[in-house]
Amino acid sequence: MRSTNVTKALALAAVMAFAAGCSSKSAKTDSDSMGAGADASAYGAGQGAGVGAGSWEAVANLRTVFYFDFDRAVVRQEGFSDLEGHARYLAANPSAAVRLEGHADERGTREYNMALGERRAKAVERLLVVNGVQARQIETISYGEERPAVTGNHEGAWSQNRRVELKYVSR
Amino acid sequence: MKKAWIFVLWVTLWSHLAHSQQLVVEVTQGMDSANPIAVVPFAWSGQPLNEDVAAIIGQNLERSGFFKSMARENMLSFPSTQEQVFFRDWRVQKNDYLVIGRMEPSGGDQVSVVFELYDVLKEQRIHAQQVSGSTANLRDVAHFISDIIFEQLTGIKGAFSTRIAYVTSEQLGPNQQRFRLHMADWDGMRPRTILESSEPILSPAWSFDGSKLAYVSFETSRPSVYVQHLATGQRERIQSFPGLNGAPAWSPDGRRLALTLSKDGNPEVYVLDLQSRNLERMTNNSAIDTEPFWSPDGRHLYFTSDRGGSPQIYRLDMSSRGVERVTFEGNYNARGRLTQDGRFLAMVHRGSSRRFQIAVQDLQSGRLDILTNSDYDESPSIAPNGSIIIYATQQGTRGVLAAVSLDGRIRFNMPAAQGDVREPAWSPFLR
Numbered sequence: 001m002r003s004t005n006v007t008k009a010l011a012l013a014a015v016m017a018f019a020a021g022c023s024s025k026s027a028k029t030d031s032d033s034m035g036a037g038a039d040a041s042a043y044g045a046g047q048g049a050g051v052g053a054g055s056w057e058a059v060a061n062l063r064t065v066f067y068f069d070f071d072r073a074v075v076r077q078e079g080f081s082d083l084e085g086h087a088r089y090l091a092a093n094p095s096a097a098v099r100l101e102g103h104a105d106e107r108g109t110r111e112y113n114m115a116l117g118e119r120r121a122k123a124v125e126r127l128l129v130v131n132g133v134q135a136r137q138i139e140t141i142s143y144g145e146e147r148p149a150v151t152g153n154h155e156g157a158w159s160q161n162r163r164v165e166l167k168y169v170s171r
Numbered sequence: 172m173k174k175a176w177i178f179v180l181w182v183t184l185w186s187h188l189a190h191s192q193q194l195v196v197e198v199t200q201g202m203d204s205a206n207p208i209a210v211v212p213f214a215w216s217g218q219p220l221n222e223d224v225a226a227i228i229g230q231n232l233e234r235s236g237f238f239k240s241m242a243r244e245n246m247l248s249f250p251s252t253q254e255q256v257f258f259r260d261w262r263v264q265k266n267d268y269l270v271i272g273r274m275e276p277s278g279g280d281q282v283s284v285v286f287e288l289y290d291v292l293k294e295q296r297i298h299a300q301q302v303s304g305s306t307a308n309l310r311d312v313a314h315f316i317s318d319i320i321f322e323q324l325t326g327i328k329g330a331f332s333t334r335i336a337y338v339t340s341e342q343l344g345p346n347q348q349r350f351r352l353h354m355a356d357w358d359g360m361r362p363r364t365i366l367e368s369s370e371p372i373l374s375p376a377w378s379f380d381g382s383k384l385a386y387v388s389f390e391t392s393r394p395s396v397y398v399q400h401l402a403t404g405q406r407e408r409i410q411s412f413p414g415l416n417g418a419p420a421w422s423p424d425g426r427r428l429a430l431t432l433s434k435d436g437n438p439e440v441y442v443l444d445l446q447s448r449n450l451e452r453m454t455n456n457s458a459i460d461t462e463p464f465w466s467p468d469g470r471h472l473y474f475t476s477d478r479g480g481s482p483q484i485y486r487l488d489m490s491s492r493g494v495e496r497v498t499f500e501g502n503y504n505a506r507g508r509l510t511q512d513g514r515f516l517a518m519v520h521r522g523s524s525r526r527f528q529i530a531v532q533d534l535q536s537g538r539l540d541i542l543t544n545s546d547y548d549e550s551p552s553i554a555p556n557g558s559i560i561i562y563a564t565q566q567g568t569r570g571v572l573a574a575v576s577l578d579g580r581i582r583f584n585m586p587a588a589q590g591d592v593r594e595p596a597w598s599p600f601l602r
Binding site for chain 1: 340348371373374389392393394414415417418431433438459461462475477481482503505506519521527546547549550565568593594
C-alpha cells in the first residue's frame with residue numbers, strides 16, 4: 001500500500017506551503033532548516049513492504065520524536081516520511097488518537113518557549129491533517145522548556161530538546 | 172557617592188544553613204564606594220533569642236550594596252546607650268555611621284526594641300525609634316528597622332520587608348520531577364511552600380497589593396492560570412481554554428489580569444476582567460504574542476512578539492490600541508519588567524555576544540545597558556524600590572537565583588542547597 005508519487009508530491013507541497021507561510025518573514029532560516037535533513041529516506045524505509053498502512057506494525061518502528069531548529073517551528077524534511085506513515089495509520093484507523101507534545105530548549109524566556117513549543121506541535125498537527133488525519137484525532141500541548149529530554153549547556157543537548165513527541169493515546 | 176569602580180568581594184555571608192530549600196546569599200561584587208556602618212549587637216538580658224536582630228540589620232545593609240558592615244570582632248566596645256558611645260573609637264575605625272540598640276521584654280512573648288542611628292563624623296544622632304514585636308517575628312522587626320535606616324541614609328525606601336516567590340524543580344527519577352512554588356523573605360530566609368506538583372509550575376506574579384499570587388500550573392496535565400490568596404491559601408482556577416493558558420500579569424488596579432491564550436489558534440495577549448469575567452483580545456497577529464506586563468499607570472500593556480522576525484518588546488496603548496516597538500538593539504529581547512516609575516525596562520537580552528543576559532533600557536533616552544555577564548540569564552524581577560533586579564541564572568547546569576543592582580555595580584548569588592531554582596518574582600511593598 002504505497003502512496004503514489006503524485007499524492008506524495010501533493011502532500012509535500014502542502015507542507016512546504018505551510019512551512020513557508022508559517023514564517024515567511026525569515027526565509028533565510030527556513031532554507032537553513034530545510035537543508036538540515038537531506039537524508040529523508042534513512043528512517044522508516046522498511047515500513048511499506050508487505051505491511052498494510054492501517055496495521056499497527058506499520059507505525060511501530062516509525063520515529064515518534066521530531067526535531068527543530070532554534071526559534072523555529074518548521075518540521076525538518078527528515079521527519080516527513082515517518083509522519084506520513086503515522087498519518088496513513090491514523091487515517092485508516094479513525095478511533096486511533098495521538099497527543100503531540102511540543103518542547104523548546106532552555107535558552108530564552110519560559111513563556112516565549114511555551115508559545116514556541118505549541119507552534120511546533122501545531123506544525124506537526126498540520127502535517128498530519130494535510131495527510132488525511134482528522135483534527136479530532138489529535139491533541140496538542142506545549143511544555144515549553146519545562147521538560148527537557150537531555151540536560152546540558154551545549155548544542156548536543158539543546159538540539160535533543162527542541163522537539164515534538166508524538167504519543168498514541170489510543171490505537 | 173565617590174569614585175565607583177568595581178571589585179570582586181567573594182564574601183560568603185552565611186556559610187551553613189540547615190534547611191535544604193533555603194537560599195544562601197553570596198555577595199560576588201560590591202561597590203568600593205559603599206559607606207562603612209557599624210551595627211552593634213543590641214543589649215538583651217532575657218532568655219536567649221532565636222534571632223540576632225543587629226546581625227540581620229547589618230547583613231541587609233551590606234547586601235543592598237550601599238553599605239559595608241563592620242565585623243563584630245573588630246568592635247572595641249558594644250555600646251547600647253548614647254552615654255556609652257565614644258565617637259572617636261568608631262571614627263578611628265573608619266565608620267561613617269553607627270547603629271546601637273537595646274531590647275526588653277514587654278509582657279508575654281512581646282519584645283520592645285529601641286534603636287539609635289548616629290552620624291559618626293558629625294557626632295550627631297540622626298534617628299531614634301522604638302519598635303515592638305514578638306520573639307517569633309524578630310526577623311520582621313529587623314527588616315523593619317533596616318528599612319528605616321536605609322531610607323534615612325539614602326533617601327530610598329527600603330525593600331527589606333518584602334518577599335520573593337520562586338519555583339524549584341527537582342529530578343526525582345527518570346520522567347519524574349517535583350515542582351514547587353515557594354515564598355521567602357527577600358534574603359531567602361523563612362521559605363514556605365505554596366504549591367507542590369509533579370507537573371510544571373511557572374510564571375508566578377504578585378498582585379499589586381501583595382495579597383495574591385497568580386501562576387501557571389500543569390497539575391491537570393494541561394496549563395491553567397490560578398490565583399491564590401496568600402493569607403488563606405484559598406485558590407481558584409481562572410482560565411482553562413484549549414491550548415496555552417499562561418503569562419498572567421496583574422493590572423495596577425488589581426481588577427484585571429493580562430494573559431496569553433491560544434484558544435483562537437495562535438498565542439495572543441488577552442485581558443480578563445476579574446469581576447465581570449469579560450475577556451478582551453488585545454493582540455491580533457500571526458506571530459507569537461506573549462509575556463504581557465503593565466505600565467505602572469495602567470495605560471500601556473507591554474508584551475513580547477516575534478512579529479518582526481525575532482522576539483522583541485512592543486507596547487500597546489490601551490486607549491488608542493496602537494502598537495509600537497520598544498526594543499531594537501539585539502536579536503532577542505523578551506520577558507520585560509518596568510520599574511515603578513515606568514522609566515526603566517529590564518529584560519532578557521541577546522545581542523552580538525549571543526548570550527542571554529539581563530539588560531535594562533532607559534525608555535527616555537533609549538540607552539540599553541547589559542547588567543550581567545553569564546550565558547543563560549532569565550526572568551528579571553525588580554525590587555519595588557527599583558534598586559535591585561533579581562533573576563534566574565545557572566551555576567554549572569543548575570538553576571540558581573542571582574541579583575544585580577540597576578546600575579550593574581552590585582551583584583549577589585542566592586544558590587539553594589538542592590534542585591533547580593527559577594522564576595523569581597519580587598513582591599510589592601507589603602502592609
